[in-house]
Amino acid sequence: MKMETLEAGPKSGKNSQAIGRMFDKVARRYDLANRLMSLGRDPFWRAAAARRLKIIDAPGRLLDLAAGTGDQIVAAKRIFPGLEAVGLDLSASMMKLAEPKFNKLSPPPPPLIARGAL
Secondary structure, three states, rough: OOOOEEEEEOOHHHHHHHHHHHHHHHHHHHHHHHHOOOOOOOOHHHHHHHHHHHHOOOOOEEEOOOOOOOHHHHHHHHHHOOOEEEEEEOOOOHHHHHHHHHHHHOOOOOEEEEEEOO
């Protein structure tokens, strides 16, 4: 199932637009840079954060603000397969890189919204 990245409304302010453009420029190398800077530990702390989620009503819902390339949603859905997640990020380019990561996860595929949180 092809997931649609939603472009929702104007980004909030000039700073948000500048930050979104900056992350658009580095999107292709973001995951690699993250792995290198964390010395390969980032998957472990994402999984640890996901294990600490408190699911009130199963299957649960997650709003990932600053979702980037979707790694936290992937970690959460591996632990809670039926979790309904939504990703929000300033960078549409980062979110486009998240889409293929969701193909191996159980449905529903998370909608991605390219927009500021404020």
